[in-house]
Amino acid sequence: MFGRRGVELVKELDQSLDSIPPFNEELITEILEEMQRLYNENRIDVNTRPDDHETYLSIKVRHAVLKRDKRCILAYLYNRLRRIRQMRWEFGSILPPEITVSLSKPEVQWFDSYSKCLATYMKSIGDNHGLNLTSDLAPPKSLFIEVKCIADYGKFEFGDGESVQLKKNTYHLLPRSECEQLVRQDGCVLLSPRSLTVNCKRHCERKDQETKRESLSACRSL
Amino acid sequence: MDPNEVEFLGEKQLVSIVPNFNFDMIHLISGSIGPFRAGLPVKIPIWLAINLKQQHKCRIIGQEWMDVEDLKNIKEEEKKSKVFTKMPSNHYMDEVHMLLGAASDDIPNADEIRTAVKDIWDIRMSKLRTSINAFLKSEGTHAKLDHLTAMEINNVRPLLPHALDQMVRLQQIGQASATADSREESQNMSSI
Amino acid sequence: MEEVDEVVEENAEFLEESDEDGGVTAQSVLQDIENAWLNEKFAPEILPHQSDAVECMLQQISHMEDNMKSLGKGSMKSLIHQMEINRIRFIISSYLRCRLEKIEQYAMHILTEEAQRGREDGYLSSDELRFAKDYLSSIELLFRTLALQHMPNVLQKFEIETMTVKPNIHAHVFLRANKRITGIIVPGTVDEEVDFEEGSQHIVQYSAVADLVKNGDIQLI
Numbered sequence: 001m002f003g004r005r006g007v008e009l010v011k012e013l014d015q016s017l018d019s020i021p022p023f024n025e026e027l028i029t030e031i032l033e034e035m036q037r038l039y040n041e042n043r044i045d046v047n048t049r050p051d052d053h054e055t056y057l058s059i060k061v062r063h064a065v066l067k068r069d070k071r072c073i074l075a076y077l078y079n080r081l082r083r084i085r086q087m088r089w090e091f092g093s094i095l096p097p098e099i100t101v102s103l104s105k106p107e108v109q110w111f112d113s114y115s116k117c118l119a120t121y122m123k124s125i126g127d128n129h130g131l132n133l134t135s136d137l138a139p140p141k142s143l144f145i146e147v148k149c150i151a152d153y154g155k156f157e158f159g160d161g162e163s164v165q166l167k168k169n170t171y172h173l174l175p176r177s178e179c180e181q182l183v184r185q186d187g188c189v190l191l192s193p194r195s196l197t198v199n200c201k202r203h204c205e206r207k208d209q210e211t212k213r214e215s216l217s218a219c220r221s222l
Numbered sequence: 223m224d225p226n227e228v229e230f231l232g233e234k235q236l237v238s239i240v241p242n243f244n245f246d247m248i249h250l251i252s253g254s255i256g257p258f259r260a261g262l263p264v265k266i267p268i269w270l271a272i273n274l275k276q277q278h279k280c281r282i283i284g285q286e287w288m289d290v291e292d293l294k295n296i297k298e299e300e301k302k303s304k305v306f307t308k309m310p311s312n313h314y315m316d317e318v319h320m321l322l323g324a325a326s327d328d329i330p331n332a333d334e335i336r337t338a339v340k341d342i343w344d345i346r347m348s349k350l351r352t353s354i355n356a357f358l359k360s361e362g363t364h365a366k367l368d369h370l371t372a373m374e375i376n377n378v379r380p381l382l383p384h385a386l387d388q389m390v391r392l393q394q395i396g397q398a399s400a401t402a403d404s405r406e407e408s409q410n411m412s413s414i
Numbered sequence: 415m416e417e418v419d420e421v422v423e424e425n426a427e428f429l430e431e432s433d434e435d436g437g438v439t440a441q442s443v444l445q446d447i448e449n450a451w452l453n454e455k456f457a458p459e460i461l462p463h464q465s466d467a468v469e470c471m472l473q474q475i476s477h478m479e480d481n482m483k484s485l486g487k488g489s490m491k492s493l494i495h496q497m498e499i500n501r502i503r504f505i506i507s508s509y510l511r512c513r514l515e516k517i518e519q520y521a522m523h524i525l526t527e528e529a530q531r532g533r534e535d536g537y538l539s540s541d542e543l544r545f546a547k548d549y550l551s552s553i554e555l556l557f558r559t560l561a562l563q564h565m566p567n568v569l570q571k572f573e574i575e576t577m578t579v580k581p582n583i584h585a586h587v588f589l590r591a592n593k594r595i596t597g598i599i600v601p602g603t604v605d606e607e608v609d610f611e612e613g614s615q616h617i618v619q620y621s622a623v624a625d626l627v628k629n630g631d632i633q634l635i
Contacts, residue, residue: 032564039566070569073561074577081556085518106559110552117548124541125510126472133514136507139230140500223455248491250498251440251474273497363602364618367588375588375635382617383586390584390619393603
């Protein structure tokens with residue numbers, strides 16, 4: 001059926017909402033071939049039987065399919081591009097390899113150009129003062145947050161030269177700015193009230209309580 | 223809007239604390255605070271109060287309205303009134319959440335305050351649902367929302383505006399097809 | 415510690431002085447940015463930029479940070495200043511992010527509208543405008559490389575007219591009136607005229623109050 005592949009293409013994206021499925025070059029090529037074929041058929045019809053009513057109708061139908069095919073391909077590309085854009089905000093300017101493999105070469109190039117355009121903009125903010133918009137995503141809470149170590153991390157040194165021993169199943173009140181990388185490296189989970197819900201599955205009974213400063217009295221519940 | 227962001231706005235509200243240290247006035251961009259004299263109450267923004275409390279540098283007195291009797295009266299008023307009554311703070315819900323969360327040891331009757339506020343919230347939310355329902359059925363286009371607080375508005379944000387948006391769309395489609403119908407009719411007329 | 419106080423005080427004094435001349439204080443600029451942030455968050459369309467306020471505030475922050483370097487890193491005073499700076503930086507980045515998201519989402523529409531506005535009354539800052547143009551042309555390039563150039567001639571066009579996505583300016587918004595406003599026309603099956611009292615809160619179609627949001631008479635909430 002005409003235009004079926006176009007819908008398939010769009011559906012494919014729709015079924016994987018959170019990830020980027022591999023670039024479906026094969027299907028796109030097939031659709032482009034269908035377009036070329038329909039276009040040629042129309043051209044022949046226009047040249048040979050321009051006044052025939054039935055021919056006129058088939059030309060109309062083919063043209064509608066052509067437009068639909070175009071629309072499906074562009075919708076596919078655009079929605080992939082929006083997801084790739086999201087990667088820039090989540091992972092920074094270097095794409096993880098497991099994502100790059102799913103992208104076509106022009107998409108990887110698009111990522112780089114988006115990345116550059118965003119960087120140029122961020123540098124220009126406030127009369128070239130510069131502001132990194134990819135951080136400060138959530139409202140800042142306290143300067144300190146309570147974390148629980150989920151792995152033996154060992155000695156962790158702070159920017160100011162102080163350090164702390166991070167042992168598995170211990171609790172610490174740490175400066176927020178220093179914790180972000182620890183959490184990303186899976187060394188710690190956040191226990192501050194905001195993230196309690198997020199990590200509630202991993203939140204277990206407290207034992208071996210040991211805090212760097214005072215234990216946070218602010219584990220709130222309401 | 224994320225509820226965290228509503229709370230973030232609520233954190234700007236001032237609250238009384240009793241510091242256990244001495245310090246001169248501090249000139250913040252959002253306004254000056256202090257001076258701090260150990261044992262003397264002073265008003266500072268909630269975000270700072272919670273932080274000083276975490277560092278055991280102060281005791282939080284809480285808001286004047288965080289009084290069980292007052293809150294019970296508010297609750298009765300709310301029950302009796304058809305319209306929304308004025309709350310003691312535009313951020314009453316988040317202020318209770320934040321201040322009692324951080325300093326339930328400082329604020330007397332914390333649990334009772336929590337319960338009373340939760341009751342008030344429940345009464346108001348149920349009133350809100352009923353009035354939204356009536357409003358939508360009346361096919362109203364605009365509504366006055368006096369005395370609704372920030373968190374309450376945020377709570378109906380995912381529902382009410384979108385429901386109204388959809389109603390406008392349906393109306394527009396209705397109007398468009400009505401004009402189309404009449405145009406068709408007049409065409410038919412002329413062809414007769 | 416003294417030094418910071420002096421510098422900040424100087425700043426504050428300077429700003430207070432200018433306030434007497436009808437100018438602005440850092441505090442009022444901060445409030446303006448916060449209002450702009452909420453308006454931008456809730457308005458369906460992009461609003462006129464506030465780069466002057468943003469620039470001014472970022473400068474304040476960077477002065478403050480420079481001065482804090484002389485304080486001990488863990489001192490209570492520097493921690494308090496740092497906390498406030500973090501809060502302000504969050505508002506500014508969230509505000510600018512929100513604008514950027516709209517610029518991306520409605521790039522074609524915004525650029526078309528912007529082309530009709532004068533240089534002085536453009537809604538985008540010059541840097542946002544450059545971003546919008548670069549963003550749109552990067553999309554066009556991708557579309558061309560992967561698809562358009564392989565299509566039959568007549569279909570190769572990058573059709574701005576058919577691909578434009580416009581914000582829904584009839585979307586409903588919550589608002590507070592900053593002053594008494596009379597004669598607001600609320601569109602409906604029958605257009606209705608309403609008055610807002612100062613401080614009153616309403617829900618209404620954005621299109622009915624768009625101009626009032628832009629001139630500051632109404633705050634979206």
